Amino acid sequence: MATVKRKIVHIDEEKCDGCGRCVPACAEGAIRIIDGKARLVNEAFCDGLGACLGECPQGAISILEHEATPFDPQAVNDLQEKLPLHSSAHSARSEGEVEPLPCGCPGSAVMELDAPGCRVEDETGLHSTASRLANWPVQLRLVPTSAPYLKGSRLLLAADCTGFASPDFHRRFLPGRVLLVGCPKLDDASFYREKLAAILAENDVRELVVIHMEVPCCFGLANLAIKAVKEAGRDIPVIIVKLGVNGQVLESSEMERTVI
Structure with missing residues (x-):
């Protein structure tokens, strides 16, 4: 897939302590905790709007502009369908749905x-x-x-x-x-x-x-x-x-x- 110059999330691994607070803040599911660090798992999932910025207590997340895979809303929708239990900080929750932990993955707390x-x-x-x-x-x-x-x-x-x-x-x-x-x-x-x-x-x-x-x-x-x-x-x-x-x-x- 061709790349375009656009704004996209950047995660500084040196600053990241793996708390996971950014994960539920990303409605698209672009961020996951892997090996104790927050990672951008797919550039196509990141819309570059930075909803996760204010959730990082270490200041490890920033928005940079560089060549990257274009944002793909359809890929995000496909991801949501594969993860029926997924909920974000911006979506309504049905009765009985579990509130995501504020600290992200319990294994990293x-x-x-x-x-x-x-x-x-x-x-x-x-x-x-x-x-x-x-x-x-x-x-x-x-x-x-x-x-x-x-x-x-x-x-x-x-x-x-x-x-x-x-x-x-x-x-x-x-x-x-x-x-x-x-x-x-x-x-x-x-x-x-x-x-x-x-x-x-x-x-x-x-x-x-x-x-x-x-x-x-x-x-x-x-x-x-x-x-x-x-x-x-x-x-x-x-x-x-x-x-x-x-x-x-x-x-x-x-x-x-x-x-x-």
Whole structure:
């Protein structure tokens, strides 16, 4: 499709914190939260009028004029028909229709969990353990570098599988720590390294504990964490924990800071 010079929304990914407030403000459905950031999913869906501008608390959205795909009202109508439950900030809602959340995607909303979570009883019913999770979201990809719970924190960077392999993950590793999780094999390790380095550089993090599985593909998490600490120029304790597939801690050691 030929392009034309016109006004269209521009989203500054560096400023965007993924709050999602712009999503319901776009009646055309041109904006979605992808990988923790607001994205313009299709230029043809954006009318360039900027209804989303005033919804961004970070000032990440602007209107620029450049070569772009022309606005296509028919494509927008087709999208609406495919998403029957879609509603916008400008459309009337029928009875029983759910009001969209003001913060957009719940998975991107930053929360500090002060009170202990739900409790789970053991098989005897005599003892119970409460969730020790203290922050949300936990996915490294989704956590904004400006999340308030990162300030002065002790970070726990855990490979995705560790929480399932360790029978006492909450009791042993979570208390007093902010949890970040990711998979060094299935996800973008370079992105993780850069994101972690930014978190370390912008927040007064006091300690970093990295937990990975014993399988070779999981060792990359420790490597990227060490590089991130070096890139951030931080002199903090870095503790590497290797977990067996049976849940047993196989190794636990603090890295020499001179090496980092």
